[in-house]
Amino acid sequence: MSAVHTHEADDLRELYRELILDHARSPRHFGKLDAATHTARGINPLCGDRLQLFLQLDQAERIAAASFEGSGCAISVASASLLTDSVIGMSATEALELFTAFTAQLCDQQDVAVVIPRLGKLQALSGVREFPARVKCATLAWHALESAISQRSATATTE
Numbered sequence: 001m002s003a004v005h006t007h008e009a010d011d012l013r014e015l016y017r018e019l020i021l022d023h024a025r026s027p028r029h030f031g032k033l034d035a036a037t038h039t040a041r042g043i044n045p046l047c048g049d050r051l052q053l054f055l056q057l058d059q060a061e062r063i064a065a066a067s068f069e070g071s072g073c074a075i076s077v078a079s080a081s082l083l084t085d086s087v088i089g090m091s092a093t094e095a096l097e098l099f100t101a102f103t104a105q106l107c108d109q110q111d112v113a114v115v116i117p118r119l120g121k122l123q124a125l126s127g128v129r130e131f132p133a134r135v136k137c138a139t140l141a142w143h144a145l146e147s148a149i150s151q152r153s154a155t156a157t158t159e
C-alpha cells in the first residue's frame, strides 16, 4: 500500500519538476510591457536573481497584461513565468490574495491543505519549502508583484 503511495508522490514530483524546467527554459510573458501601468524590480542577492515585473491594470483594476524580464536561477524564472500566467485576468485584490496564499505555502507552518487548492499549477513550486535557501528565489517575483500593485510606476504618474 505505502509503496503505491510513494510511487504516486514520485510521479507528482517528476511532473512538477518538468513543469518548473519547462517554464525556466521557455518563460511565458517574457519581455518589457510597454503599456505597463505598474512595475517593480526584485533582487535576490543571495542567488543573483534580478527581475522586473510589469503589470497593465485596466480602469476596473483588473490585470489585463503581465510580463517580466531579467535573469536568475531556474526556480526564480519559472516562478515569475507561472506568476504572470496566473494573474492575468485577475483583479488586483485577487492577485494580492494569491500572493498571500503562495508565500504562505512556502514560508508558513500554515495548513497547506487549506491553501493549496487555490493555487492550481503553482503547487509545482511547493517542493521548494524543503529547501529554505531557495524560498527567496521562488517568492522574488511575488514580492515584486506586491510592490507593483501597491504603488503606481514612475512612468504612469507623469501627468
Ligand code: ZN
Residues within 6 Å of the ligand: 044, 047, 048, 049, 072, 073, 074, 075, 076, 136, 137
Ligand atoms: Zn535563485
